[in-house]
Amino acid sequence: MSLALLAGCTDDGEELGADDENGSDTTGEEEPIEPFESFPGLTAEVEILVDDRGIPHIYGQTDNDVLYAQGYHMASERLFQMALLRRRALGRQAEVLGEDFVDQDVTSRTFNLRHYGSLNAERLREDSPAFYNAAVSFVAGVNAYVDEVNAGTQPLPYGFAEAGFTPENWSLEDEFAISKLFMLGNSNQLERDLLASVLSTNLPDVWESFELGKPMFDTPILKPGELPPPSAPGSLPSQLGRIPARAADPYSEQAVAEAFAKLRKATGHIDPPGPFGSNNWAIDGRHTDTGRSMIAGDPHQPLQSPSLMFGVHLNSADAGQGGTQDVIGFSFAGTLGVQLGHNRKLHWTATTNFGDVMDLWDVRVEDEGVWAGDDYVEWVTREEVIEVAGGEPVVLEVHDVPGYGVIVPETLLPLPVSAPGRQLLVNWTGFQATAEERCFFEMGIAEDIDTWEQAVDIMEVGGFNFIAATADDIAYRVSILVPERDLSAGYLPYLIIDGDNAGSYWDGYLSQAQMPQTRAEDRGWVGTANNDPFGFTFDGDITNDPYYYGYFYASGLRAKRLDDRFEELTAAGAVTQADMEALQLDTHSTLSDALLPILFDAAEAVGTDPALAEYEGNADIQALAAELEGWDQRMDRDSSAALIWHAWLHFMSHEAVGDDLGFLFTLVFAEEPPYILKIPGLAMTGGYSTDNLIQTSQAEVALAGLQRTAQWLTETFGGIDPSGYSWGDMHGTYFANPFGGELDGGWVATNGGEDTLNVSSSNFYAGAGGDAVERFDSTDGPIFRIVTTFAEDGTPQATVNFPRGNSGLPGTPHWDDTLEDWVEGVYSPLPFGRAEVESAMESSYTLSP
Incomplete structure (x- = not known):
């Protein structure tokens, strides 16, 4: 373990976050601040x-x-x-x-x-x-x-x-x-790494087939000419053949279900990133109707x-x-x-970047310590007493391994991921003094892109795709301490790592030059949607790239739509604020572009393809196919076809890969539907290097999914007549509160789906048989939407909507007064200048010394 890791320093020894000549201690006072x-x-x-x-x-x-x-x-x-x-x-x-x-x-x-x-x-x-x-x-x-x-x-x-x-x-x-x-x-990756490890252990053949990191659409954040050298994706020999399979017995259905239920409960308060959904973008003045950035x-x-x-x-x-x-x-x-x-002068936004800053090792325990490769490290034990209302205190014994992380308590993960005499070790780059609070403070006082980038570089543990704009400039920049990993040592960072592998432990960080960043001088716009910034995952292999940065990115559904729309908008010229607002509210289903043609061809082939003989004379299938042919491909609340599409997409997914994933199917899909839907999507479109996941034909899978959709609609609504149902009847957002009572925010029908820019993801499956839940509740979404233009003098002018209100006091005027605008996508100016503020003022008070 290098001293740089422990001290929070860059590779050359310079202290991260130290004041420079542009530091934040400039408050107008010449005397040093105490x-x-x-x-x-x-x-x-x-x-x-x-x-x-x-x-x-x-x-x-x-x-x-x-x-x-x-x-x-x-x-x-x-x-x-x-x-x-x-x-x-x-x-x-x-x-x-x-x-x-x-x-x-x-x-x-x-x-x-x-x-x-x-x-x-x-x-x-x-x-x-x-x-x-x-x-x-x-x-x-x-x-x-x-x-x-x-x-x-x-x-x-x-x-x-x-x-x-x-x-x-x-x-x-x-x-x-x-x-x-x-x-x-x-930055939490605990659950993802564990789930990937269970998949690779229980389903080794399937694991090799579906190349988990591969996105549905190859849409990187950085475009040709913007990649930091040397970082050409896939430019080095693959190391996959040198990585031994981890020795572990398959896990039982009951053990996996209990362990992940326990883990979800234990990490629910962390609010881990997911489902993938954030978007941000900036466009410079050459493309806008004002001649200034947006x-x-x-x-x-x-x-x-x-x-x-x-x-x-x-x-x-x-x-x-x-x-x-x-x-x-x-x-x-x-x-x-x-x-x-x-x-x-400047506006900045962020999405989650998903740089990998957390690893798990299966380490050998001996006496009061562990073996980290060839190093024996004594742990430091601390006793944590958790008081329990109405019950006896819980005494937790935690073992910190200095320089290497902390042992995961068995009570946190009751899954036998380790053999007798071994335990699970987790390390996170946040296990040190970091400077995220100061990073945000410095961005707030930056007056141009140069000083804003210096502020971003203070960030160490938060993985954010930061985008900023002034009236005449835009930029994208990431700063995060991503451990430098040598994959030639024979391990994969997104799986549980063999703790005996001495080459797998952290010994430095990637440099700032290796971080994603661009001023987008050539194209004049930049956008992120939790997608792979470099394209390292596009071939399903992250061992053949110049360095390892991350693995679990969004599947490219929103990024593809965002790129397509920006190409269209900038080609037309004079992009407006209304265009930007419409893009945030966009509910076009990107997956439908790729999958509907397969469904339509299958429906048309009924009667001529002998393999589809069982569907001949099935009027419901043809009627639903016809309804989807007339669909505008938008996941809007009042659309009946959107509900048909959603049901078909998930029933088709179960038909396509349910047999491959077995009892893990619903667990996998419950994790993050926007991410996992790429697996059947790629299988149906031939996007994998192997076609082992589809044992019949795409047409048979498509029609089987449509037949199940007709059966479900009939059971749920009494028939398939589209006048009897809509997307909003089944899908909406539930605003929960961990305490409940009057703080519970209830349910409201909302637009969007798993594969839309205005993403509104929900869990579909009720059980291992692929049956549907009673209602498709989304619990994640845009916590605010903001679009900002710039006045002639360079002042940002923002419009915004957000749920549910700015107050946390039930029954008060601002408890839920912004919800309707958020649901309907209505934007209003965010008052900033004193005159604007006074015009919008509802009340005021003064605090006195």
Whole structure:
């Protein structure tokens, strides 16, 4: 293990995130800034103007004043949600919510989020005292509101009395632990690596056939001429033949089902990335009707009630006292500043990048330590006591392996992935002090693309496809600590690794030059949809590329549609804001372009192809095929054909690969339907290097799926007549709350499907037989949609919609007032200038020193 890994340094020894001449400690003061021991109090009055969507616009004299007010106001709207998020990160949910939350607490304690959050805070204190002080101010604002609630001068928000606890004061480490929690969710690959390992162990022949990493469409983020040299995909000899199969017995259906049910429950609070769904893009002025750039983003997150994100505007710059803040956008509840939004010159957006920053090893245990290759490492044991409301405390013994990660507790994964005398070790690049909070803060004060890129490069653990635009420039950039892996050592990082393989352990990171990045000078636009940035996975082999970056990317469905539409729009010229909004709302089914011709040919061949004799005279099949022929290929709520298509796609998938995957079929599809649908898609279109997955013919599979669709429609709606059903009857978004009660947001019919840009994914299968669930509920989606143009003076002008409201207080005006606009795709301006804010102002109040 290299010292660079432990110290958070680049390969050449330079400290990551250290201040440079453009650093953030420029607050107008010439004297060095000293870090706060505690918040000294407001320097002057702070105005909080709340607009007609419940977004606070906070005006103060200094950065610290407005960050204090942000903490205070966020707590006034979201205190119960923040309290639960804090407990998620600290592993203290069961203490108030009972034994159902013990498993989640085990995960948080295992990953030691509070400890690593505290390291982040300590590092920030040294690297950027100005921002450290802003963080101290934010927490002080939260605590000021908590004190008022506990003193009875503010009402106790809904949830506390019902759950039987009262608000606690926050420490600075709590906020940073919440940030670590979100970063872990962004980069968590634990479940994917385990599922891939189960597939490769139980189904070795199928595993070789379907080339899991291969996308449906070969659409990279970077185009020819933009790849960082040397990074030509597939340019080196394959190493697959040198990688031995991992010795493990197949797992039983019951063991796998129980283990993954347990793991999903234990990691549910991390909000792991998936289903794949985020989009963002920017286009420069040569293609737009204004002659200036445009940028759009719709990050997809779990759609909870209240939303995980909070709209806010911070302004200390107008006061002329050295304040750096005039930034508006969205922050994760419980965290300070603005993570995604715009300032006076620049707008930035993000999607998940899926660089691989987590590995699992099956290591040999001896005495009080493990063998990591040829190195024996003694573990450090810590005892974690999890208090349980209404029950006995749970005592968890965790073994940290210094420099190598942490042993996965057996209670977290009751699956015999390791032989006797061996255990599972997980390592994550977040097991150190990282600087994600400062990265977002620095992006918020960047005034041009150059300084914004410097801010992005501070990021170390969050895998984000960042895109930014000013009026006259656009850029795409990624910065993340991706371990440098030598696959010639004979292992695959996306499977459980043999811990005896000494060459598999991390010893450095990829350089910034190897990260995805472009200014898109030639084409004038750039977009991401969680797709492979380089194209390393397109041949199904990640061992023949110049370096390993990641494996589990989106399957190219949205990326293909995005690229196709941009080619069309830029060829036509004069792209408008309305075009960008329509693209975010696009519900065209990309898979239908590839698969419907197969279905139509099969239906037409009935009566002439002897292999299809059993379908002769089946009027239902022909009627459904005819209905799909007249379909506009849009997954809209009022479309009956969209429901026919959705049912056929999934019944066809079961017919195509259900026999190959066996009892793992529904488990695989339950994980991430947008990703897994590529398997039957590629099988049906001949996209694999082997056709072993289709034992009959594409036509027979297509018609069998259509026959099952007719049977299901009849059983569900009494017949196949399209006037009797629509997509919105069966599909919608459910806004859950981990506590429930009045915080539950309910269900609403929504547009979109698994393969649309406006993705709205749901689980189809109810059991191993491929039967359908009673309702197709989506629980992930665009947590906001934003499209930004630029005024003649370069000021960003954003339009936005978001669910469900900006408040977390049930029954208040802004609890669910933005939901309808989000469902209907209605955009409204996001007020930014003072005159705009005052025009939209609904209420206001002042905080005084």
